[in-house]
Amino acid sequence: MRTIWLASYPKSGNTWFRMLVANLAATDDKPVDINDLPERGGIASARWPFDHLTLIDSGLLTHDECDSLRPRVYEELARGADDDEYDEKSEAPPVRFVKVHDAYTLTPKGEPLLAGRNGADGAIVIVRDPRDIAPSLASHNNSSIDNSISFMSDSRAAFCGQGGRQHNQLRQQLPGWSGHIASWLEQRDIPMHLIRYEDMQADTASVFARALAFAGRAATEAEIARAVKFAAFGELQAQERDRGFREAPRQQAGGNFFRRGEAGAWRDELTAEQVARIECDHAEMMQRLGYELSAAPVAQPVKESAK
Amino acid sequence: MHFYCVGGLTVDSEIALPGRAAQDKGEAEIKIRRGPVPETLESASSSGITWQIAGSKFLLRIPDIARFLLSDGREIAVAAEPAADEADLSAFIMGGALGILLQQRGQIVLQASAVRVGGKAAVFCGGSGVGKSTLAAALAQRGYPLLTDDVCVITADGGAPMVHSDGGRLSLWAQAIERLELADRRGARLRERIEKYDVEPPAVCDTALPLGAIYALREARPPLAVGIERPNVVDAALLLRRCAYRPLLIETMAQRPNYFRAAAAAANAAGIYNFTRHFRFAGLVDDIGMLEQHWQECGLTEKAA
Numbered sequence: 001m002r003t004i005w006l007a008s009y010p011k012s013g014n015t016w017f018r019m020l021v022a023n024l025a026a027t028d029d030k031p032v033d034i035n036d037l038p039e040r041g042g043i044a045s046a047r048w049p050f051d052h053l054t055l056i057d058s059g060l061l062t063h064d065e066c067d068s069l070r071p072r073v074y075e076e077l078a079r080g081a082d083d084d085e086y087d088e089k090s091e092a093p094p095v096r097f098v099k100v101h102d103a104y105t106l107t108p109k110g111e112p113l114l115a116g117r118n119g120a121d122g123a124i125v126i127v128r129d130p131r132d133i134a135p136s137l138a139s140h141n142n143s144s145i146d147n148s149i150s151f152m153s154d155s156r157a158a159f160c161g162q163g164g165r166q167h168n169q170l171r172q173q174l175p176g177w178s179g180h181i182a183s184w185l186e187q188r189d190i191p192m193h194l195i196r197y198e199d200m201q202a203d204t205a206s207v208f209a210r211a212l213a214f215a216g217r218a219a220t221e222a223e224i225a226r227a228v229k230f231a232a233f234g235e236l237q238a239q240e241r242d243r244g245f246r247e248a249p250r251q252q253a254g255g256n257f258f259r260r261g262e263a264g265a266w267r268d269e270l271t272a273e274q275v276a277r278i279e280c281d282h283a284e285m286m287q288r289l290g291y292e293l294s295a296a297p298v299a300q301p302v303k304e305s306a307k
Numbered sequence: 308m309h310f311y312c313v314g315g316l317t318v319d320s321e322i323a324l325p326g327r328a329a330q331d332k333g334e335a336e337i338k339i340r341r342g343p344v345p346e347t348l349e350s351a352s353s354s355g356i357t358w359q360i361a362g363s364k365f366l367l368r369i370p371d372i373a374r375f376l377l378s379d380g381r382e383i384a385v386a387a388e389p390a391a392d393e394a395d396l397s398a399f400i401m402g403g404a405l406g407i408l409l410q411q412r413g414q415i416v417l418q419a420s421a422v423r424v425g426g427k428a429a430v431f432c433g434g435s436g437v438g439k440s441t442l443a444a445a446l447a448q449r450g451y452p453l454l455t456d457d458v459c460v461i462t463a464d465g466g467a468p469m470v471h472s473d474g475g476r477l478s479l480w481a482q483a484i485e486r487l488e489l490a491d492r493r494g495a496r497l498r499e500r501i502e503k504y505d506v507e508p509p510a511v512c513d514t515a516l517p518l519g520a521i522y523a524l525r526e527a528r529p530p531l532a533v534g535i536e537r538p539n540v541v542d543a544a545l546l547l548r549r550c551a552y553r554p555l556l557i558e559t560m561a562q563r564p565n566y567f568r569a570a571a572a573a574a575n576a577a578g579i580y581n582f583t584r585h586f587r588f589a590g591l592v593d594d595i596g597m598l599e600q601h602w603q604e605c606g607l608t609e610k611a612a
Contacts, residue, residue, distance in 0.1 A: 052434075055407065055556070164482050166435065243530060
């Protein structure tokens with residue numbers, strides 16, 4: 001069994017990709033229920049597999065102590081360990097795709113958090129224009145767009161990282177949008193395949209087919225075409241509207257997980273000032289990924305030389 | 308030495324543990340001592356990330372904190388790593404080694420809290436973070452004495468299943484203490500670097516009680532709706548196994564049949580339910596209302612006149 005990380009900064013199309021994968025196996029000629037995505041192997045930061053396999057209550061450990069043990073958990077899971085006693089044993093999927101929002105970091109003991117080659121055979125890294133992420137993240141976190149922009153430039157930011165309470169997942173370090181992507185692009189432990197959300201939207205079938213080829217997941221053209229149709233954004237939105245989505249965040253008051261899903265929607269959602277902040281914070285990585293800046297980066301004002 | 312009563316057994320510990328001390332009754336059934344513990348066990352029959360089993364020995368390693376050698380279900384040897392303090396040791400004895408030792412004895416041990424309701428035990432189980440302790444604390448505030456917080460032993464020696472106390476301890480996160488307004492009952496931190504505290508429970512029951520009902524706590528997320536429902540027999544058996552103190556060890560210790568029999572006995576004598584609720588403090592009042600109604604319906608409490 002191969003393991004492939006689906007690595008992304010939050011709100012970058014990770015769940016959409018998982019829906020596409022799930023719909024490869026759609027039966028009865030109808031879309032897979034968005035609430036039927038297998039929980040097993042759901043997200044790397046899930047608390048239950050950690051507690052289950054280590055026999056340690058993760059609530060008694062600091063975030064760093066958890067991190068030191070996490071590589072061992074990913075090694076066991078990659079070797080095929082069951083992460084649950086509840087499910088009756090089912091046939092292992094040909095490729096295990098596991099969502100991960102953690103940056104590619106080293107543990108306090110200096111080894112890759114995600115266990116390098118022992119944790120997975122490769123990573124599909126999904127990136128998205130940070131100007132489209134900001135409004136989406138604000139809705140996800142039930143926060144303001146300005147707060148999201150600050151979060152996206154904070155090198156110490158994390159999901160589930162506060163003390164004083166038990167989070168539903170283990171801490172995920174998100175050292176800024178640029179830092180997060182750089183951590184994945186610069187790791188040399190496992191092969192990587194980069195996808196831009198915008199390309200996936202423009203030509204879903206081709207981008208998805210190439211990603212599956214990288215992952216070693218065989219699929220026919222017809223299966224891919226059907227998955228693309230069944231996981232179309234409108235279909236996911238309709239299902240969430242009708243029945244809700246179990247992976248939607250608790251704090252998301254009234255909003256939708258599948259919100260707009262458009263590329264370039266930032267043009268009518270961000271103020272000029274917000275656009276400028278994001279472009280200033282992330283100019284280098286945006287240009288590296290081919291996201292055109294709306295204005296030439298503001299040059300540092302040249303000081304008038306003393307006469 | 309410190310004496311406690313956990314899971315119906317007497318414990319004699321060289322290391323102070325949270326919870327209520329018990330009277331010294333001579334030879335204890337479980338002894339906890341500092342002592343040498345090997346790094347690994349020779350000829351282990353099974354092993355995992357933090358543990359090994361060889362015959363009647365079970366080695367548990369909490370990295371950088373301590374190694375625990377559990378022998379014959381009767382003795383725990385504790386070897387602290389250099390950086391560990393006393394609180395670290397007691398946290399992982401109460402929150403790990405002792406529960407696993409009870410599993411080693413072949414007992415039915417759930418990761419669950421429980422309170423007394425009309426002379427019987429209402430048990431709340433689920434993994435870390437589902438709100439077992441918070442719900443039990445809120446119920447104790449409402450006058451349902453706390454029976455267990457985390458380690459829940461159920462015995463059924465031929466008769467009705469009985470639920471045992473884990474020693475009158477309660478541990479809560481800082482946020483829960485604040486939201487439940489329990490600051491005046493707050494004790495020491497479980498560990499220096501964790502904002503989780505020992506709390507003096509508002510009301511305690513330290514005698515074993517007949518099982519009244521088992522509730523598996525689940526979060527209300529689509530498609531699961533808020534409510535209490537009774538799963539079928541097969542699902543109830545799976546549910547009980549998943550709620551075991553350390554489910555991984557059931558398979559390893561070949562105890563599946565024990566849990567299957569316990570589930571059948573519990574379903575017959577009491578009832579096993581899924582309790583689906585929102586994971587938020589503001590919902591606790593509604594949760595308790597739902598439970599009180601359910602207790603009336605299933606006869607654990609008398610119907611209000």
